[in-house]
Amino acid sequence: MLEKVYEIFHEKMKDKGQGMGIGSALTSEFLMIAFLIIGTILALRTANSTILAFGAIIILAAILFTVPTVFKVEKENNDSINLSSFYVALTLALLFIIFLGGI
């Protein structure tokens, strides 16, 4: 899977120019992977070692099967008012769950 990442990038980045475009998309992919790993460690290490180990394995598996993630992120980050409204509603719900639930 991973050895095909460059080809996938090349194919998807055809409309966005060559060379530097692909390079920056790869950088963003590595950034996403780093964020997911560091985010998992940051969120789960305060719980306990077992949860951290399981969480890390799940995240690594998820990364392996979802690369390249940046195009999915880009798809979700468009300026559609429907999508933005959905995320705003989700955020408000999340805030209430966190604060009122005391998670």
Add this chain to the structure above:
Amino acid sequence: MLNNSTLIPLMVVLPLIMAILVNFLHQKDKSVKFISIVSLIVFVIVPVVTLYGVHLFSGHLRTGSFPEISKMLIPEVYMGIVYSYGTLQKILMLVLTIITGFSVLTVINKKMISGVYVAMIFISLASTSAIMLADDIFNFFVFTEFLVVAQAALVIAVQETKSFKAAFKYMIFGTISGASILLGIALLLGSYGLLNITDLSNAIAAGGQLNSIGLSAVALLTLGWLYESGLFPFHIIKSNMYENAKPEISALLQVQSKFVLVAMAIILFRVFSGYALLKSVMLGFAIFTVVIGSVMALQQIELRKLLSYVAVSQAGLVAVGLGLGTSFGIAAGIFHAVNDVLSMAILFFVASFVYDKFKTTNLDQLREGLHIAPLVGFVMLLATLAISGVPPFNSYQSEWRLIQAATQAGLPELGILVILLSVATFVAIIKAFYMIFMRPGPEVEVNTEVRGTMTKAIIVILIIACLGIGLFPNVVYDPIYNFVLSLGV
């Protein structure tokens, strides 16, 4: 101890009066130009000569502790707006008025002068000033609404379909956020009978643990904070605004957003000072915004869109510092806000020059710019280094402090993330720099009438400021740190 300084409200009142005046003088371009330049000089001078202190608009009764409030269901409502002016406000006001001045001068230089347009810039200045000064949560809310309308008007003035759409979406989500903030304030007013932030803070601290009404207020105000700051999930709306405004106005909009982020975060910290979960939630949203902003910036092939996402991502980095919740972290976050707005302003002014000179900001259509504008290219390179946290520039000092603060707060992973994000920011902007100024290829169409003397002067001044703060960071950082310590959050 408390000086009733009469000059403090002038920072809000003067821009509002001038906005009304230039609005009346619409189409009398020479008068608008003259009044604008004189006003800008006054706007910069007022924060310098104003004494630190508190201005009371009417008889405010007390700011002491409120042990009795916690025992009362509906206590007496203490009215009276208070503005407080300290070292932090002075630094932020100076940066804000100077960048506003640069934006207006660029507008004047491009002969885009219009009474209504300048009026909107002045209203946005007055609103941001009031948000930073207000010690009254309702007054704060009123000016956030003014700010949203003024910012939307500045984007609408571009008169393109995309800008209309961006402003419309900004207003739509502004209504949600405005309603959220107002409902949060209403819940607090209903519970404590107070609008003054200091009093509210004392009353909530005296009342002990927050009840479900107080917690609902926290959630609603946090949503408002996310919108005003342009953090996730409002990052797309905000970046759309930056992208579709004139670049010299985007330079101003990003300053306003980051300073409102800081001001509102401080208000939340003061009001809910004992509530640790708020800081964790802020940190979570901040990290998410930083990563998503950087990822999106890396994929852009349009300079203004790229810079818009970098601006959003950097706002997230400011919020990371604030979300750490320690005095060191909050001070580092505020320091990064000051540093970042200067570097980002340079990049937006460069985008303004590129747009005028080459008639496009599409990176695919630009090349060989270094022969045409070597100074602008050089300054853009320096600004790229500055915003990426490369020494000896200013952002190095703040990002280094952010990493230190994260480590001290027991989150060293966050330090790694900050370093990775600095690299990502560097890659994103250096890509744009290469494509505009260094990429070989056939010559591009150039508008020979555009000399951009004013823009060049502005970016040189700003990069010198970035270098100055980088070499002597304590001039700015120490007052900010002392201010944060005095807050006791």
